[in-house]
Amino acid sequence: MEIDDIEQTIFGYKTGELPKFEEFDGTENWSDEHWQDEFDRTRLRLETFFAARDPLVILARTAIRYIFEASQPRDGSQKFRPLEQVEVEIAQALLLMGHTIHKKVPTAPSNFVRYWTVMARNIRSFIHKQPRNDTSTASIAFVQMKARIQTLYYRNLFTRADCETTMRALLKRIDLPSEKALGYRLSDLFDAMVRVVNLVEIRIREFSRNIRNLLSSGIRSEVLESISFFRSCYPLADRVWHKCDDRFLTTDELRNAGFQISELAWPWVFTLDCTTLETNFAPPLIAALDSLALSIGSLRGIDPQHIYLNNPIWSKPYIRLAEQGLFVPQPYLAFSFPFAIMEDLIAGHSELQSAYVSARAEYLEAEIAALVSKSMPSAKVHRSVVWTDPETNKRWENDVVALLGNFVFVFEAKSGRIGDSARRGGEGKLRKNFRELFVEPGLQGWRLQNYLNQYQKKAVLRRKSDNSIIDLELDRPKVVYRYSICFEHFTTLTSTRSYLKELGLIKDDTAWAPVLTLGELQMIARYLDTELSFQHYLTRRQSVDELIDFDGDEQDILSMYLTNGLCVDSAPVQGRKLAFIEADELVRRPHHPKSGSHKSLVRGIHLSPLWNAVVNELYACEGRPHRFDIINVVLNQFPPALAAMERNIRRFRRGAHREDGNTMIMKYIVGNRIFILVCYLAKVMLDSNEWRERDLNIVHMFVDENTAVECTSFIFLRRSKNSTFDGVGFRRAVSGEKRMETV
Secondary structure (H helix, E strand, O other), X not given: OOHHHHHXXXXXXXXXXXXXXXXXXXOOOOOHHHHHHHHHHHHHHHHHHHHHOOHHHHHHHHHHHHHHHHOOOOOOOXXXXXXXXXXXXXXXXXXXXXXXXXXXXXOOHHHHHHHHHHHHHHHHHXXXXXXXXXXXXXXXXXXXXXXXXXXXXXXXXXXXXXHHHHHHHHHHOOHHHHHHHHOOOHHHHHHHHHHHHHHHHHHXXXXXXHHHHHHHOOOHHHHHHHHHHHHHHOHHHHHHHOOOOOOOOOHHHHHHHHHHHHOOOHHHHHEEOHHHHHHHOOHHHHHHHHHOEEEOOOOOOOOOOHHHHOOHHHOOOEEEOOOOOEEOOOOOHHHHOHHHHHHHHHOOOHHHHHHHHHHHHHHHHHHHHHHHHHHOOOOEEEEEEEEEEOOOOEEEEEEEEEEEOOEEEEEEEEOOOOOHHHHOOOHHHHHHHHHHHHHHHHHHHHHHHHHHHHHHHHOOEEEOOOOOEEOOOOOOOOEEEEEEEEOOOOHHHOOOOHHHHHOOOOOOOOOOOOXXXXXXXXXXXXXXXXXXHHHHHHHHHOOHHHHOEEEOOHHHHHHHHHHHOOOEOOHHHOOOEEEOOOOOHHHOOOOOOOOHHHOOOOOOOOOOHHHHHHHHHHHHOOOOOOHHHHHHXXXXXXXXXXXXXXXXXXXXXXXXXXXXXXXXXXXXXXXXEEEEEEEEEEOOOOOHHHHHHHHHHHHHHHOOOOOEEEEEEEEEEOOOOOOOOOXXXXXXXXXXXXXXXXX
């Protein structure tokens, strides 16, 4: 694809080469046999490497490198391949699979570099060597491989803050049954795990401060003081430095040698001895934390290949150090696998399991409703909405339904979990999970949309709790937008419907709802912190995969919205799949919310001054019919075209004559919807009948049986007392029956 093509398709983006790293040079055309041989070779090298050196130093140094790199933005500018979390996880599993007696041999910097290269090649060879099922088609095999890649690399379902909020609120719902079954409250255990993270972070800061002092001080005694700190941290560092205080004559030599010693002292950062544990936690919680630990050597009997797609440390993230306490090289696993950790503890306690399943379902639905209510304060949000299909007499339920103007947002809460077999690419389980979690919600929302379209004012919706009638103001046709909200999904694999089509679960005309995790919905609400932006994103998000075939997740899509408002011209890339590479940097930055006085502004849509004022004025008129319909027609236009239209309006108001008439029409197509913006430039106010007739003629120019047309028209008078517009109208022609809605 030429660069001009992509810039024309997605404004603000450009093509780029896939990242290439020297670790993988020469593997481009390898066969399955090559990858199997490479996996066996690198596996043996890793085992030998751990057996010949102090494995705690290897793991600690690898973990700290990952932690430091993960805190930096990934914008493609890195000179070296950053470590992935899975590389630290495999290292931890290798340590647990090794011998309990370790060789106290230091690791040189060059050996670390070689080790990290071998680890990267080992993990890549594992993916490529996976067996192919002869009965599966190439497309299904590709989906299976994508599932394995997601299981290997994709981690955090939430930001740390959102994870803490979610897990505390969820686990507090089962405090009583967990205390009865386990002897402690799971919410208290999660708080203790967060405290473990904080303790490790305190040590990282102390260790880093000593490194800075070591490297910046020009005073020999201060350098030796820093070295003394590192020697006290870990026995191997002290043994290597033995009698070296007077060996290095210059301060620079001493400083460089001291830095090498610091590299051997990192295990101290991750070691919580018994005294530290007793100071910070009550005895029941110390025992609970210990239950989340594995002893060195405890994994020696497992199949080595299981640690890639079903690593035991995902549910038991700590390492037990005999009588010395806990070794916590990956404290952030508490945020990467919070559900796996808690569900492993719950297993075998039937009453607690039942309470947990109910709590997940109840919490997810309640949190969706709360988020939507907060993000769209003008909306009427209803939970557990039920209705009966007159033709079949079957009763249906929708979890959360929000009415905003003439928009109906349907959110189906799917609290089920993805099966372990599906994570490993098992075709049967993939199909089952995908159907239940990612296909059925779209059908549920589509049923409601069909019901509202067919029965209009006669449609009756009720609250399940008390059977009272819900007023959705059905005197006007509604536009329904459907979403599936779950705790976990396969991100790039389930963010679009293309892979569901590959599995044969849906077709082009099958109803589908975009799949978001709760964490992704929280992310959207955080970055789109105004009602206009939040609702506009939801009205546009559903159509993205109808416009382009892409490989990306919700962070990529939200970043695209913040860049260009999802302004996409799909024509140049028809028949091609776009892959977003390091394209989510916008939502990885720290977010600073706008103040309340800016709540009417929109994010991601770069409006010219006049149209920005028009949108703000319309939003302020809370009683105006079709307020959000009108605003969205404006937001769904190409911003440069809006700016050009504004220039013509200003010229007209200054008295300039227009050779091509005083009616300006602009359209923008989104899937099967056409958004028409009409501006009438007039010397005197148009007669209402004339205005309506003009609008209807324009609408009928575009409507057909396959499209819906939404048309907003503005009147701008030459001698106007208004700084914005002098009149506004809205017409909607619904596809199919072509019902016309006007105001």
